[in-house]
Amino acid sequence: MTSFADLTLREIRRDLHRHPEAGWKEFRTTALVAEELDALGFDLSLGPDAVNVAERLGVPDDDDIAAARERAKREGAPEEYLEYMDDVTGLVAEKRYGDGPTVGVRVDIDALERSEAMDDDHRPAREGFASTHPGEMHACGHDGHTAIGVGVARAFDEEGFDGTLKLFFQPAEEGGRGGKPMSETDHLDDVDALFALHLGLDEETGTIVGGYDRPLSNAKIDVTFEGEPAHAGGAPQEGRNALQAMSTAIQNLYAIPRHADGMTRINVGRVSADNAQNVICEEARMRVEVRGGDADLNDYMMAKAERVLKHAADMHEVDYETSLYGMTTTFENDQSMVDAVMAAAEEVDDVNQVCGRSPFGGSEDASFLIRKVQENGGVASYIGVGASNPAGHHTAYFDVEEESLDIAVDVVTESIRRVAGDLR
Amino acid sequence: MTSFADLTLREIRRDLHRHPEAGWKEFRTTALVAEELDALGFDLSLGPDAVNVAERLGVPDDDDIAAARERAKREGAPEEYLEYMDDVTGLVAEKRYGDGPTVGVRVDIDALERSEAMDDDHRPAREGFASTHPGEMHACGHDGHTAIGVGVARAFDEEGFDGTLKLFFQPAEEGGRGGKPMSETDHLDDVDALFALHLGLDEETGTIVGGYDRPLSNAKIDVTFEGEPAHAGGAPQEGRNALQAMSTAIQNLYAIPRHADGMTRINVGRVSADNAQNVICEEARMRVEVRGGDADLNDYMMAKAERVLKHAADMHEVDYETSLYGMTTTFENDQSMVDAVMAAAEEVDDVNQVCGRSPFGGSEDASFLIRKVQENGGVASYIGVGASNPAGHHTAYFDVEEESLDIAVDVVTESIRRVAGDLR
Amino acid sequence: MTSFADLTLREIRRDLHRHPEAGWKEFRTTALVAEELDALGFDLSLGPDAVNVAERLGVPDDDDIAAARERAKREGAPEEYLEYMDDVTGLVAEKRYGDGPTVGVRVDIDALERSEAMDDDHRPAREGFASTHPGEMHACGHDGHTAIGVGVARAFDEEGFDGTLKLFFQPAEEGGRGGKPMSETDHLDDVDALFALHLGLDEETGTIVGGYDRPLSNAKIDVTFEGEPAHAGGAPQEGRNALQAMSTAIQNLYAIPRHADGMTRINVGRVSADNAQNVICEEARMRVEVRGGDADLNDYMMAKAERVLKHAADMHEVDYETSLYGMTTTFENDQSMVDAVMAAAEEVDDVNQVCGRSPFGGSEDASFLIRKVQENGGVASYIGVGASNPAGHHTAYFDVEEESLDIAVDVVTESIRRVAGDLR
């Protein structure tokens, strides 16, 4: 039986790093965090109460989820919380310290589906806390984010602040699968200010970015074409060829016109069709991603892609289905929040560089939580916390300097106090 | 003013060879034949009375037709008949000789759109009767067919036969444009037996084929894609690209599945889109031909092609229109007619080889007239008349030996007498 | 430890039916047959001595082969012969009875990769000899063919004939993978006459077809496109997209022009590419099959396909490799052999219908052995043996009436005696 109770943030981060759990499989992570926050007096909403179950995107097969849950149990996840979660991960935890505003902090908790470097050039390997789950790795710093979430809870345990704290431990950020379903609950309805944060992003430890703006919008869809098999030699005319439909679609997806208003992208990833050479293909599947410099451009690409898919299928008398695998949108930070973060950062000892707003570059599904808060009249900022990452995000050698964990907790708690005061 | 009155069949054929008229432009040909048959006592149905005007296929522009009509007038076409014809060519001529059955003879009268060889290796050039119309040439023997039609009328002028003769001088056989509209009149309703014929087909003069069977079915369609222009640099997303639609269509047309039941073909011929390089293409046009070993296979190809066109257009948000340029169907000869032709041929002096039924190989829109007669309970055969053509059909050096003209008249008239007797 | 020694042909067939082994996995089948023929005094060439190892097509992974060999051992294959075979299946067995000609009999021994029906409508299930190997089934009668091969050896054991008998137990006929490598040995060099045979083919038990002619030629190739990955959002221009190459290839493969000389086919079966949606595809794989009504048409399709593959790859700066998965060619039987079979069949009591030559329809890699014999001046025929199969070949309910086994042995042995006499 594991417990975070006696562990430092660094130790928590390392424990999570050794036990990475990919999207919608974060049973051990959720349960251990829940146990810790429970002890700290938070009200907990777990799994089915933390996300809108019906709106989840890119959910793995039932078998995969069940196996992940079993693994979590085996690896010391407290069973009480596993039972509450049923087969859904994620956690919203709330604690009232004073009459002031409700301030949220969102951290993401999932790992990537990739293997970790195991040689001595890589500190996690050298120091014995590399992933013990082949094919899963915390290669984007979410282990640190989770630890920071715990750290913020601990930090307010003694003095609190004049308001209510709501911590959002979001599952399945990779692929943009968990942000939307977590935003489609009522947990954000009373949030006056929301902070999200990211470690690393190629900044040195000690650097704070007041607000990353305008992440790219994207959408990922899974497509299945369903035709009719036929013997390719004996009766080619009787087939309805799902593969011809898919190939026509691929050719035309890449040829969607560029847009003068900004950046657009499209890509087709996983492709499969699994019939014999002498059978007209009856089923073909693919994964598609579109991106846009903003939400309109993303919508443009998605609308064009859907038209291509529909008519490539119809052209070959083939049925098709699409399902959304994941998506992100974009946002702009509120200047008041950026100002609060920058002012807070100036107060933190180990911070030696404070930057203003900066474009985000990548995609991020905190965007859905941030927009929900802003639509309700609240304010938000997405903070950058430098962590001297020695290798790029998502690579086998990604790591973060752990001094960044305490810096992040200090910047976030100080920002919360300031914002709570401002909003009073 | 020209007249066929004093001309031999050979002279008529040479006059027509010098004045070839492509499909729907056969004003001079029709008018001169009409004048001759009028003199022989036939009842005439000309132009709008000879074909179903609304059903004509592949009709040239009004300007082209008007110019052809003017040319015919200039080149001696008797005006009386030109007036009757208005702007439509073709002729059905009928004469009753006795109480017996009605027997039809169909000949086609149009020239090809190609230029003729003008060197001395080519008899029409050497002997001064090559085409005087650049870009038009009787390269398929229809000049001879027309003369034979006149010859049959002349042959019965003295003795007649026990029945009614109906001569069908069909326009626009090339491209399969005139057969269908001539079949969609009531002229065939009372025809008990129909003969059609073709000179040449690589057989020697003196050879008669009792019946060519199962010509290929085909259909030709003209397609126009209509999109929306846009500046390719400044606003590519605002275009609706007719050229992308057309290219997608072409790729998929050639990829229509082969059919296990027999031969299928598809081809795209003329293609055009005429905008500047920096403008998203707003209009693109193409000509498509499908073929099938039989009518079902042709229908299979056409249905598949239409599906491809529709969804290639829809995929690119482009409108499209198709119009039928021409079509042919297939038929089987009636054995009784083939037998009659073979028996008749044995009686004709200059015939030295009589063959039975043979597959046709190419396409022929007499098919529509033949099927109409057969659907009404009548019988039909498509006769081959060898003419020692020195070069392939449709080539610049095509020619026929003119001895074949009298042979054809003798075989046809003798066949008619036999059939009229049989059917009594 | 299993042994065929005391089993009837029917029992042998049922034992094999219960233990089906797919192509290149026929370890148990080969070993049991070898043991039986060894006891009958045949000289044996097993595995690496029976086929040209380097020329084998469509060989499974080493692991799969090793597992199949282990299974054979577990299921009673005599180890002595397994050891000789190493990791290659197949057997050529030879026995001299007299000074006369060498006569070959080729039977194929592999099962299909498909599951068998397990309900009582299916005799093998009802009577307890259905496949015990999920995913493998003798659904094409090769279990019977193998038993017939043993039966012929037994039949000559008492009286022999005036010549030498060579039995070819060929692996991996399904997919056309074993015929070519077995033909590329010297075992066929001294064969004066070769018989191959097939049970079923929708003929009733008691029917013999003297010779199936002109099977279709086909070729199956596996294609791998190797490009370069890149982040689809961050650096799309740095990728070399294996999937765009493959899609371009597929579109153009299906659009290879039809051929006027006869039937051609092309199909793409299994397709896969397995990268994330946000990564430009670095590797894509597919399986392609071409067919032709004859070997030239097959070569036409293959040459066109190779050109398409090469330039689709080059267009996208992608490398590609092809490997031949399997192939068949075509042949014509020798009339003398067909005559011998028909005369022999007339002598066999349970034969009640004897047919002459008939087109084969499908594909068959005995073609390579037959052509090799014919090229060396020998003669060959491919015999059909009716077996009242209740369901089509390759379906889950395929079965053969076992009376056909003895009929086949009688027809083959009588044919051999006749041919041996004729050729003396």
Added chain:
Amino acid sequence: MTSFADLTLREIRRDLHRHPEAGWKEFRTTALVAEELDALGFDLSLGPDAVNVAERLGVPDDDDIAAARERAKREGAPEEYLEYMDDVTGLVAEKRYGDGPTVGVRVDIDALERSEAMDDDHRPAREGFASTHPGEMHACGHDGHTAIGVGVARAFDEEGFDGTLKLFFQPAEEGGRGGKPMSETDHLDDVDALFALHLGLDEETGTIVGGYDRPLSNAKIDVTFEGEPAHAGGAPQEGRNALQAMSTAIQNLYAIPRHADGMTRINVGRVSADNAQNVICEEARMRVEVRGGDADLNDYMMAKAERVLKHAADMHEVDYETSLYGMTTTFENDQSMVDAVMAAAEEVDDVNQVCGRSPFGGSEDASFLIRKVQENGGVASYIGVGASNPAGHHTAYFDVEEESLDIAVDVVTESIRRVAGDLR
């Protein structure tokens, strides 16, 4: 016989507007300007001496050029200069006023291939100076540019300046066809400073832009695919289908990967193939344009496009040829020149707004002349002169306010004086 001698700039502009000459057809324009500058004492290099004849791009057919030359003669072009020009247009004129630096002024002189609005809403129509050449129109202000070139020569006629003036009257700017061949002569070798300018660009009369920077790079190529015809029904396998090659190319051209470094574009404009429906296409032609936000991006697109073309052709066993129709590159102005222009503009009475540097947006082949001067160590700027154009460039209603002509001359001459002084 026309002459500019007694005409004001406004009258010259209107005369040119009535007689627009598209690229490489500017015989009348060149000859009349030559006559005027000759009278003003300039040394003239005409036609073959003004541009590198072999490097001309997008040159019309010989017949079209000859017709344009005839038209020029008919419409009053002085023959002496026509003779010098032979069949090449363009003019470089030089005059030495003092020892100071050599300063160049480049103006473009060609019209667009489009028709002009002829209704009274359009001043040229209303006031009687609309185009008398159907299908040609000065819809981009080059008539004004030419007049300004003459105006600068006249302005220095009295006082001169301390240096040498070189006027470049460049043909065929539309399509980017004349800039490159004019830059590939030695006329620019001694130019110390070069001004180019453009009227309109949606700025009001009285506005001067000191320097338009970074026009887009583009390249336009004409592509011809040459295959082999064959009868689509009788021998489809014998064709080498130029249209399949072109369609494959088009599909893949539009699918060239987007580039993360900036804007890229591709478009296919005019497309043609002109064969019958039943003939496999032997020749297909198209026009392609690529663009890039900078020269590297343009090169990226061109390299990708060439690869697509090559392998689309090879895939279908088709030959292909490309020829460059036109191209532009990009540049940055020299700040010293921008400063000089801005300072000069401040001095000119009718100038009421002076702007600094601004991105160009479109493409411009003055880029080649500017880069040549800069590569030789000289300086350059591309000046914008507002002209309250009532309708967009290249539209049927484009016009310029003619007050802008004198403003332009004043700004340019004052700029030249300043630069000549600075460079001394």
